[in-house]
Amino acid sequence: MKTNMTYVAMAASILALGSATAVTAEECSQRGALDTLYCDANGDLVADTPTDPAKLNDPNTLVFAYTPVEDPAVYADIWEPFIQHLENVTGKDVQFFAVQSNSAEVEAMRSGRLHIAGFSTGPTPFAVNLAGAVPFAIMGADDGGFGYRLQVFTQADSDIQTVADLAGKRVAHTSPTSNSGNQAPRALFPGLGVTPDVDYEVTYSGSHDQSMLGVVAGDYDAAPVASEVVDRMAERGLYDTADVRKIWESDPFPTTSFTVAHDLDPALVAKIHEAFFGFDFAGTTLGDEFDGVSKFIPITYQDQWAVIREIQASNGVQYTPQGLADN
Incomplete structure (x- = not known):
């Protein structure tokens, strides 16, 4: 091979x-x-x-x-x-x-x-x-069964409790073509009280891994990510689950x-x-x-x-x- x-x-x-x-x-x-x-x-x-x-x-x-x-x-x-x-x-x-x-x-x-x-x-x-x-x-x-969910994470000690609380914050999206990292948030978040690029500035991290690690490091206040990616990262010890908190998740994609x-x-x-x-x-x-x-x-x-x-x-x-x- x-x-x-x-x-x-x-x-x-x-x-x-x-x-x-x-x-x-x-x-x-x-x-x-x-x-x-x-x-x-x-x-x-x-x-x-x-x-x-x-x-x-x-x-x-x-x-x-x-x-x-x-x-x-x-x-x-x-x-x-x-x-x-x-x-x-x-x-x-x-x-x-x-x-x-x-x-x-x-x-x-x-x-x-x-x-x-x-x-x-x-x-x-x-x-x-x-x-x-x-x-x-x-x-x-x-x-x-199959599928994953769009999940939104912030720091464990953050004052962010809901998606609407993302207003005015630093939020990492992954890349423009990503479903859970960008497209789904843009389609779903307005119904939850916040519109990307209007209520908060979108910063593209490049990947779900980088978004999650950026939240852990405090580079971003929050990030929408794919559940399957962050689960695998946690299993491999790439971040401590105690350092972050999930505030919302979607139905499966x-x-x-x-x-x-x-x-x-x-x-x-x-x-x-x-x-x-x-x-x-x-x-x-x-x-x-x-x-x-x-x-x-x-x-x-x-x-x-x-x-x-x-x-x-x-x-x-x-x-x-x-x-x-x-x-």
Whole structure:
């Protein structure tokens, strides 16, 4: 297994975006919000598989990426048992790509250099519409349950008791495309008595990890973060739970979507699905890292991401290359 992809390769994947966008789009009867590179004739909101066999991709080496995290090297090790399982089932070499940002991950799949990827909740619609990503799985429990919550944390001794108390405070959001770290707060907080960028100044920290650590250090008065991230941070001893206090949490949202590039050969996609849905988390580093997760559960972008699309629509999000660049 190859466990790293160099920054040179990452730069190449981004440069390849220019050639990808130059491709003449096929005539298409329906594409919805998809970029002109893709078509959605069946109306399921994701890019169709090419009908021309010559346009199907069956690479010798599959490139896999997980969402941007604080320490990519740690996650390369955590994902190693699954990568080995994926190699065994598909018969392909698999390379772990340690992405540095949501934009770089989307651009890498759009350029054809990334074949399988886990996209965070908020960036998933950008990956679907700009990169032809096709979500098919999500981590879940034995009972089929899945999801995470937007949680708002402040210091344990803070005078902040409710979301409305964020007015006039220093509040860290993660990044513009993040669901729980930005989009959901902008959609939900006005109904709770405070409007981001109006009642408090938004400071982008870059990640949920940095937001939480910033609250602990007192750099921010509070931060909206994803429950699954802060739970894993606490389990790894990255902060003391006694130093912070949760003041609010949302109903559950879907977690990271696991996707394939739309142009992979259907026979290969079937093998990838087999690898995901046949993987046993028990006793692996992946199972240890994601507490309460025991399997991958089948999902669709059309159904499970409906609430996310609604939140992003309320915030005026546009799934365009410029929208991705701005985020």
